[in-house]
Amino acid sequence: MPELPEVETIRQDLKKLVIGRTIKELLVIDKTVLRNQPKDYQQFFKGLKIKSVDRRAKLLLFHLSRRVSLAVHLKMTGQIVIKTKKGLASGGHPISGVTTVPNKFTRLVLSLSGGLNLYFNDVRKFGYWLFLSEGALSALLKKYGPEPLSKNFTLPILTDNLKKRSGSLLKAVLLDQSVIAGLGNIYVDESLFLSGVKPDRRVKSLTSLEIKKIYQSIKSVLKKAVKARGTSFSNYVDAIGRPGSYWSKRLVYGRAGQPCPNCSQLISKSRVAGRGTHWCSICQK
Secondary structure, three states: OOOHHHHHHHHHHHHHHHOOOEEEEEEEOOOOOEOOOOOOHHHHHOOOEEEEEEEEOOEEEEEEHHHEEEEEEOOOOEEEEEEEOOEEEEEEOOOOOOOOOOOOOEEEEEEEOOOEEEEEEEOOOOOEEEEEEHHHHHHHHOOOOOOOOOOOOOHHHHHHHHHOOOOOEHHHHHHOOOOOOOOOHHHHHHHHHHHOOOOOOEHHHOOHHHHHHHHHHHHHHHHHHHHOOOOOOOOOEOOOOOEOOHHHHOOOOOOOOOEOOOOOOEOEEEEEOOEEEEEOOOOOO
């Protein structure tokens, strides 16, 4: 599943392509994708202009005129393909052997002014689009914790959020989107390795210094990942078809059985909070 750096990379690319364009048609091929479609949605969205493209946690947000928005979650296998007069550009999870659009995995098509079409493809149909009024969008976004690269993410806020879950496993808490928005399995493992803290620790066992190290590591890892345009694995690419380069820079995730970059101990893999977890038994305490 794409995490904050991957979705942020796609957002940065999409805004260059779609902002200011008008929706000519919204064609929903698989009605389960647009989870809460308004009545006669094709006519409702026709003529609306895309004013901005934002990101909150792992959601892409298309803000439209008339104070409505479309929220997009790619989930495991979602893919956005932009078709212009010059060709195709894609972001998300390319589908092996499929190079044209529309195709049998196309669930939704957004036709925009200027001859641009946006296709949403999803092999497993876990991804979704949400129609949101201004009030509904505000209510949804309040469920998420602070953005880890924003000024709202401070050490006191992280400390307070952790204390509310003192009896829980550290990794489970960091994966909770109401605690920190946008973190997923890859970047939690990377951040905890960098901070020297084991993922299966109980939150209440953490010292103030360890929490500070976790806070600093989250910001450091995410900044590097965004700069590298995300992680490229399972064919994940950005919105104009380029793979992210953070995969080659990762410290422990996906390196089970390989030497630790710090101490050469073989990286361990276990299951923590229901997720495959990578860590070093020497460097993390």
